[in-house]
Amino acid sequence: MNTVARPRATKGPASQMSIQLKSAPKRRPLSDIKEIAVNASGMLIDVRESMLAPHPRKHPPVFTTTQVAELCHLDRQRMHYLSRTEPDLPQGTLRHSRSREFTLQETRVWIDRVAPYVKRPEGVLGKKIAIGNFKGGVSKTTTAMTLAQGLSLFGRKVLLVDLDPQASLTALNGILADSEVTDEQTVLPLIYGDQTDLEYAVQGTYWDGIHLIPASAALFGAEFFLPFKQSKDQSFQFWNVLNKGLDPLLEYYDVVIIDTPPALSYLTINAFMAADGLIVPTPPSALDYASSTQFWNLFADLSESMQQVAPALQKSFDFIHVLLAKVDQSQAATPIVRDWINKTYEGLVLPIEIPTTAVTQSAAAEFGTVYDISRYQGSLKTYQRAREAYDRFSEIVDQQLVSLWQAEQEGE
Structure with a gap:
């Protein structure tokens, strides 16, 4: 029987590569795809929950008073004035150092009420x-x-x-x-x-x-x-x-x-x-x-x-x-x-x-x-x-x- 000459092992990365290629890859039947898919889905759930910890669901950002003012094209003085004179505008939540935080929903109320953006005209479709x-x-x-x-x-x-x-x-x-x-x-x-x-x-x-x-x-x-x-x-x-x-x-x-x-x-x-x-x-x-x-x-x-x-x-x-x-x-x-x-x-x-x-x-x-x-x-x-x-x-x-x-x- 004829034998195929194999390259001699060498030191370093080339030697490591030859060792990795010695065994033939494992054949996979089509039915294995289901197992791979199940594992992938399970891992994605784990990854998402770890990335979004401590909550598995996404949560919107919060906004500072300065950020809300910028989104509404107001200076802080004007925003403070509107906060005092328009009590139905969201007041946010008082945090440390007397600063306030506004939820996304509260911020969008401010934007809708006071920002200078042109609204879609009545009767015109999106x-x-x-x-x-x-x-x-x-x-x-x-x-x-x-x-x-x-x-x-x-x-x-x-x-x-x-x-x-x-x-x-x-x-x-x-x-x-x-x-x-x-x-x-x-x-x-x-x-x-x-x-x-x-x-x-x-x-x-x-x-x-x-x-x-x-x-x-x-x-x-x-x-x-x-x-x-x-x-x-x-x-x-x-x-x-x-x-x-x-x-x-x-x-x-x-x-x-x-x-x-x-x-x-x-x-x-x-x-x-x-x-x-x-x-x-x-x-x-x-x-x-x-x-x-x-x-x-x-x-x-x-x-x-x-x-x-x-x-x-x-x-x-x-x-x-x-x-x-x-x-x-x-x-x-x-x-x-x-x-x-x-x-x-x-x-x-x-x-x-x-x-x-x-x-x-x-x-x-x-x-x-x-x-x-x-x-x-x-x-x-x-x-x-x-x-x-x-x-x-x-x-x-x-x-x-x-x-x-x-x-x-x-x-x-």
Whole structure:
């Protein structure tokens, strides 16, 4: 019998590697996937409870008197005056050193009563914004969540719709999809035709002013049902199901923010066809830039296909934005790729960048965002840089919403 010569063992890392590769990997039958999934779900519950200790549920931040005054564009003297003369305004809770803390709900009452933000005119419907990109890891879900939180601090009533079977947006709201979300709580009953609108699926969250339609892995079923129904019923409009389901809710919500799967799925198509505005988070890295070109090519193909399938379809977006997200200034390639993005998407790139900081990374590790932090233990300058970027992003979107509402009110 011929023998295969083996390399002699050497000292150091190479020797350690040869020892690691001696045994063949263990074969895994398909049935093992269930065990892996159960273990993963159990671990996620443990991780969430440890990260959110001592409470397994998320809790909103609290605000100081100074923070409430800043959100309302007041100086402290004016805020103290209003506290004395307007007894129905929340007074907060007295803490140490004679300082006061305000809950998120109390803060939003102040914002609603005294902040100078323009309210949505009577009779004008809320707007729908889809957050989309066909590549994972580009900060799509974080963009959806922080935009919702930021807009709520402008006094807006926000509905989040999670269409991603991975349910990351649902998790950011402190809900575990695999153990706490039933099929009936997602968009599936609407997709299957058991419901005519999405009011049944709306639930409150830990964050005052934000409601949620959660997701679960069961949403994969929509990718089979929608094309099947379309093949059986030519009058069925598979792309318009979500739009119809959201329509009755737009009288109550100022804005609906839709988080989409990282693929050109039937649910993604529904989100894009329903959306009034589209935001595409794009990190300034070479791989993400290359992926973004694929996004627009596939989106263009979709647009052409939709025109063929539904020639009478009149679809337009109030706005399309490219958001530079996860910007790491320490990377040498960042300014180069930023320049590519600005030249490629001239006129679409928002004049704000979302930086990658220790603050955002720490918040993400705890299933949260920068808005969930009441007191940051690290550098205040680092926190302010991250928070100000998200505030500015929300402010830009809010200003556009106000402009759109006013134009509709005036009949333009």
